[in-house]
Amino acid sequence: MGLFEAILLSIITASTPLLLAASGELIAERAGVLNLGVEGMMLIGAVCGFAGAWATGSTAIGALCGIVAGVALAALFALAAIGLAINQVAAGLALTILGTGLAGLIGAPLVGENIAAAPHLWLPGLTDLPLIGKLLFGQDAFVYLAIGLMVGIAYVLARTRTGLILRAVGDDPASAHALGYNVAAVRTLAVLFGGGCAGLAGAYLTLAYTPFYAPGMTAGRGWIALALVVFASWRPGRLVAGAALFGAVSILQLHAQAFGLGVPSQLMSALPYLATVVVLVLISRIRRGGSVAPAALGTTFVPER
Amino acid sequence: MAPPSDPGQTEPSPPLFLGRGLTKRFGSFTANDAIDLDLAGGEIHALLGENGAGKSTLVKLITGLLQPDDGQMMWRGAPVAFAGPAEARMRGIAAVSQHFALFDNLTVAENVALGLDARASVRKLSDELERVAQRYGLPLDPKREVWRLSVGERQRIEIVRALLQDPQLLILDEPTAVLTPAEADRLFEVLEQLRADGRALLYISHKLEEVRRLAGTATILRGGRVVGRCDPRLESTATLARMMVGSDVIAPKQSIHTIGEPRLSVTALTLPPDDPHGVTLRDITLQVRSGEIVGIAGVAGNGQDELFAALSGETVIDREEAIAIGGTAAGGLTINQRRELGAAFVPEQRLGHATVPTMSLSDNALLTGHGTGSLVRFGLVDRGATLALVDRVTETFDVRKAKRDPEAARLSGGNLQKFIVGREILREPGLLIVDQPSWGLDAGAAGAIRQALLDLSATGAAVLVISQDLDELIEIADRIAVMFHGRLSPPRPVSEIGRDQLGLLMGGSGWQTTEARDGAGA
Incomplete structure (x- = not known):
């Protein structure tokens, strides 16, 4: 296996958790809810996923535990930010702090334990193909799931009535309410979906990326996922490209260090955020009027009574 | 437009909609006070009243957007209570609201699709939309996003959206405000056609001439109460205006x-x-x-x-x-x-262009007055001067508001416009x-x-x-x-x-x- 192929493989592995977490956040934000608790939900997903797999020996059950944990934490956020109409930024930040603390508590006895890493696909003939074999046919289930999820999200958003209602709620909840849509229900479901995705993204880290648990192991990936949604200007297609780019930056940073290049690693780590700022500037230059972001993003909605 | 036909021509049908003692309170303020309203199929019924008379609240009760605190609604002879607008729409009640329920980032076709319960695809709907739009002379491009459209074009979406629902009761709130006389005439033909189909129309307008031309019955609201019912064709504009305002309009x-x-x-x-x-x-x-x-x-x-x-x-x-x-x-x-x-400028949109909705009137006064006049001294805002300006506008232009310096969004449309125009005029x-x-x-x-x-x-x-x-x-x-x-x-x-x-x-x-x-x- 050449170095180039190894780099490509590790970029895919690094991109997958970003893509999973960002797709969930994309759905929540398209419904107008800014959930800054992605990092917290990923951490809790990572530790619960690991605990599930460690106890049962099954990657699938581990992944399920991660999703359930993410959904549970997102439900707490939905209760606060949608049910009680608390400021979304404050509730999201609190969620990240809570998630970090809870994960540390649950994970304390698990530090140092090992599990078997998620199996990779192996198709006789295809997987053995040079260069593209392992890239296309030798990934673990999470990678295929993440791509399938993205395709599904793109289709639902662009082509289905469900997607239309979701976008409408994120654009103008008052009008959506006036037309008879249940804004709170749509938003809650979107947030729960986002929580499930973040939990799964966290579980990927402990089940496939590294088959062990360490405190704080998401290392800011939740924040990168948030930046990624903005970077992609809320479009699923661009999200895939952005995830690959951000994943590549984090991998190249490691290789750059190995080769002794004189680029400070801190600068490399900051690249995703710098890229997001550049993209924000660009979209505001190119498009006038209207809104690329969901117009009601981050605003609470309480129907008139 | 065809002349309004005599009510005697159509068979007397039982009222489609009956409201008895409809009451809605917001805190200590009673927006609707024991309102009775009968709407029959094949009839254009005008609802007249000044801003704040309770027309919008009444429409919200009928369309299920609000629930009455008291009173009873009957639909086709059976008591009904609408938990939400979807229920009212299901029974055939459609409304063209004055405040457009439109989504700026979505296309015309998507906006229409959201207003319909039918599970038609957006693409199929585009054809249907173009057909209806052509038929009623309300041209619309289904693929354009709403934020690119003018107020007049936006209203067309609302009207077409309502017509696509094939409603039994159609409520129109100020539909001609942004139409040309020719367009309004065409709309009146459409309304007359809908009336002849046996549908009920509730027509809300401040344009008394229109009401006299169109409606066979009128209910007049003032201060949340019904103050009169009449056949507007038998009244003059002046008598209608007097009933509505309570005094002669200057x-x-x-x-x-x-x-x-x-x-x-x-x-x-x-x-x-x-x-x-x-x-x-x-x-x-x-x-x-x-x-x-x-x-x-x-x-x-x-x-x-x-x-x-x-x-x-x-x-x-x-x-x-x-x-x-x-x-x-x-x-x-x-x-x-x-x-x-x-120079001084008063843009079309009162909230969001002429004023910042969530800012107080005094801050809004500062927004156009900071460069000229004496509202700012040594780079600091003179709160006393901005408040005094609000007071002067209030007094000179009779702006009615609940407190001295409320948020712009708290004012009714008429009072806010008086404030905006007054703010510019007082700059001389x-x-x-x-x-x-x-x-x-x-x-x-x-x-x-x-x-x-x-x-x-x-x-x-x-x-x-x-x-x-x-x-x-x-x-x-x-x-x-x-x-x-x-x-x-x-x-x-x-x-x-x-x-x-x-x-x-x-x-x-x-x-x-x-x-x-x-x-x-x-």
Whole structure:
């Protein structure tokens, strides 16, 4: 296996958790809810996923535990930010702090334990193909799931009535309410979906990326996922490209260090955020009027009574 | 339009909708107080009342957007209670609201799809939409996003959306506010057709002439109570207005004044739009002189928004001398520099353009007054001065509000517009440019605004009024020009130009052939 192929493989592995977490956040934000608790939900997903797999020996059950944990934490956020109409930024930040603390508590006895890493696909003939074999046919289930999820999200958003209602709620909840849509229900479901995705993204880290648990192991990936949604200007297609780019930056940073290049690693780590700022500037230059972001993003909605 | 048929012609049918003792309270304020309302199929029923009379609340009760605190609603003889708008819509109640329930980032077709319960695909709906739009003469491009559309075009979406639901009861809130007389006539034909189909129509309007033309029954609200029921065809506009307002409406009087030097000169202004779907302004030439009011008529979306933006400085023009304010070339100046030359501007959108909805009136007063006058001293806001300005506007223009300095969004449309116009007039401008001064206002507030504009011009200021309400322009303007496809007709004195002639220009005929051809290609 050449170095180039190894780099490509590790970029895919690094991109997958970003893509999973960002797709969930994309759905929540398209419904107008800014959930800054992605990092917290990923951490809790990572530790619960690991605990599930460690106890049962099954990657699938581990992944399920991660999703359930993410959904549970997102439900707490939905209760606060949608049910009680608390400021979304404050509730999201609190969620990240809570998630970090809870994960540390649950994970304390698990530090140092090992599990078997998620199996990779192996198709006789295809997987053995040079260069593209392992890239296309030798990934673990999470990678295929993440791509399938993205395709599904793109289709639902662009082509289905469900997607239309979701976008409408994120654009103008008052009008959506006036037309008879249940804004709170749509938003809650979107947030729960986002929580499930973040939990799964966290579980990927402990089940496939590294088959062990360490405190704080998401290392800011939740924040990168948030930046990624903005970077992609809320479009699923661009999200895939952005995830690959951000994943590549984090991998190249490691290789750059190995080769002794004189680029400070801190600068490399900051690249995703710098890229997001550049993209924000660009979209505001190119498009006038209207809104690329969901117009009601981050605003609470309480129907008139 | 066909003359309203005699109610005796149609079979007396049982009321489609019956409201008994409908009451809605917000805290200690009673918006609807024991209102009775009968709506029968095959009848156009007018709901009259000033802003704040409780019309909107009543409509919200009927459409399920609000639930009554007291009283009973019957639909086809059976008691009903709507938990939400979807339930009312399911039974065949559709509404064209004054506040558009539209999504700016979605396309026309998507907006319509959201208003329908049918699970039709957006693409199939586009064809259906185009068909209905054509049939009723309400042209719409299904693929355009709403934020690119003018107010008039947005209303078309609402009307078409309601018509696509094939409603039994159709509620229309001020539907003609932004239509030309010809378009309004076409709409009346549609409404007459719907009435003849046996549907019930609840028609809310401040335009008493329209109500007299259209409706067979009228219910008049004042202060949340029913104060009268009548057959509007048997009443005069004056008696209807008296019932609605409770006193005679003061019609603005044409004051005698002398016309002086040009305060605004637009010379051969040609301007491509910022927005690819906007209207190109073509060779616009116009003068507004001291002491006169010039009106610009035209159907929404013919370049009025672009012209206002160019005049106010929201769009800056390369050719400086295309616009001159008080003799100074101003095409390249910013809004504030134009204000320093004595100009003042009142944009069409009251909330979000003329004012910041969540900011207090005093802060909103500061927004247009910070560059001129004495609201700011040594870089610090003089709170006393801004509050005093709010008080002066309140007193001079009779702005009614709950407290001294509320948020702009808390004011009713009429009171907010009085505040906005008053804020600009008290700056004693030499030139005032107003877009749609009385859109959606009741007769009382609209009259007050028009009178204020007349008074301002009498003091020697030049006033330019862009409006889609032809009656308004005929009432106050000295000269009227018409906008069509980005062109402006030469302004003609009101005494010399007839309403029919204006209507033809607004509809695109009567232009020189070359102009019409260029315009059609725009």
